[in-house]
Amino acid sequence: MAPQPNRPRRLRDLRSVPVLPSLITLGNLYFGFLAMAKVTDVVREQGMSVDVIRNPEVLGHFEIAAFFLFLAMVFDALDGRVARMTNQTTAFGGQLDSLADVVTFGVAPAFCAKVLINLYEGNPDALLPPHPKVYYFCAAVYVLCAAMRLARFNVEAAAGEGDDHLEFRGLPTPGAAAVVAAVLAFWCSRKETNNVVTGWLFPPEIFDHVVVALPGLLVLLGLAMVSKLPYPHAFGLLVSRRAGSFPLLASLVLLIGLCTVEWQLGLLVCTLTYLLSGPVVGLYRLVRRGRVDPPDRDGEGVASSPSVDLTVPGRY
Template identity: 35%
Template sequence: MNTTVEKQRRRGIYLLPNLFTTAALFAGFFAIISAIKGSYEAAAIAIFIAMVLDGLDGRVARMTNTQTEFGAEYDSLSDMVSFGVAPALVVYLWGLSAMGKLGWLAAFIYTAGAALRLARFNTQVSSADKRYFQGLPSPASAAVVAGMVWVAVDYGFYGEGVPLELSYIAALITALSGLLMVSNIRYHSFKELNLKDRIPFVAMILMVALIVLISADPPQVLFGGFLIYAIWGPVSNLLELRKKRAERAASGSVVEQSTDKFSTDKADSDE
C-alpha cells in the first residue's frame, strides 16, 4: 500500500514552480493575442512580465527543492513561446510586415535562433560554466525586441505611422538578436548572486535608484538596459581576446629574451 502511494506521488508534479511557468506561458500567449489585435504596447509589457515570471520559477524550484526534469522541459517550451515566437510575431505585426519577404525572414531568423539557443542550452546545462551564458539569453533577446517595439509605440510609431527606414532598422536588430543567441559569445549570467547573503547598504540604495529610474520611463530604460547588455557581450569578449593576445605576446617576448640571453651566455662560456 505504501509503495503504491509513493509511486503515485512520484508521478505527480510540483505545483508552485510549474504555476509560475504556466503564468509565463500565459503572458507570452497574451502578447501574441494582443499583437494580433494591434495592442503592441500591451504585447511588449506582457513579454516583460513573462521574463519576470520565468526568472521566478527557477528560483522557486531551487529554494523549495522541487526541481524536476518535467519542470525543466516545461520551462523550455514556455520560453520558446514567450521569448521565441511571441517577440518575433509582435515585431513582425508591428512594423516588419510592410517589408514583405525581408520582414518575415528577419522574424524567422529570430525564432530559429531562439529555438536553437534553447536546444543547445538544454544539452549543455550540466557541463556549462554557471557564471556565463553561451550566446545571448533568450529572455534578454526578447527584451531587446519587445523594448524596441514599446519605445516606438511610445513615440507614436505604429500601424501606418511606422516609417520604412525604421522597419529596416527593426529588422536588422531582430535578426542580429537571433544571431547573437546562437553565437559563442559569453554573457554574464549573474547566477552567483545569492539572495540569502547579506549585501552592503549601498547596494540597497542602488536597487532603489534603479526601480525609480525604471518607473520614470519604463520603455526607454528597459530597452536601453537590455540593449547595452546585448552589445556588452561582444565588446567584453573582444577586450578579453585582446588582453589574452597581449599576454601571449608579452610571454613570447620574455621567452625570446631568455633564449637570446642563454645563447649569449653560452657563447661567452665557449670562448
C-alpha cells in the same frame, strides 16, 4: 515489442509533477501567448492600413504586448528558484520550461515584431521598402536561433556542465526578447507628449527609424543567441560578492533614474547595453589574452599557465 524496464519509473515521475513551479512556468507561457493575441487584435480591429501607425489604440495594443513579454520574464526568473527552494527540480520542469521559453521568448517577440513591420510595409513615408520575403526570413532567423539556443542549453545541462549563475554562453533568450519588447515599448511612446529626454536626444522620425532597423535587429539577436559570447547573469551578478563595483552601482542608479523619467527609453537603453555587453566583454578578453601570452622571438607562444574559461551556460 521489446519491454521497457524504465517505463514504470517514468510514469511514477509524471505522477509526482511539481505543482507550484509548473504553474509559474505555465504563467510564462500564458503571457507569451497573450502578447501574440494582443498584437493580433490590431489586425482584427484595425486592419493593415497605413493609417493605423499613429492610432492610439494600436499603440496601446503593442504597449500591452510588450508589458506581457516583460511579465513573462518575471515568471521565467521565478520558476527555477521556486523549484530549488522547495526541492522540486524535475526533468518534467526542465522540459516544460524549455517549451515555454521557445514560445514566449522565441515565437512571440518575432511575431509581434513582424506585425509591426507589416504595418509599415505599405507606408511610403516609413522608409521601409516592401520586401515581405526578407521580413519573413528575419523573423524566422530569430525563432530558429532561439530554438537552437534552448536545445544547446539542454544538451549542455545533460552533459553536466557547471553553472555558477554568473554568466551565460550566448545571449539568453529572455534577454533577446527583452530587446524586442523594449523596442516595441519605445515605439509606443510616440503617443506621449511629455517625453522631454527623447525629444531632446532624437528627432521625431526616430520612431520610424526604429522600425526600419527592426528586421536587421532580429537577425542580430538570433546570431547573438547562438554565439558563445559571454553575457552576465544580471541577478546573479548583483548578489555575487564579485559584483562590488562602484561604477556598476553608479550606472544602475542613472538607469533607474532614466526609467523613472521615461521608462520606455530607459528600458531601451538597458536592453541595448546588455546586448552590446557580450561583444564588448568578449573582445576585451580576447585582447587581454593576447597581451598575457605574447609571442617569443622565434614567433612561438611563451608557455603559460592554462587559462580558465569562466563562460558557463546559464539557465533560461
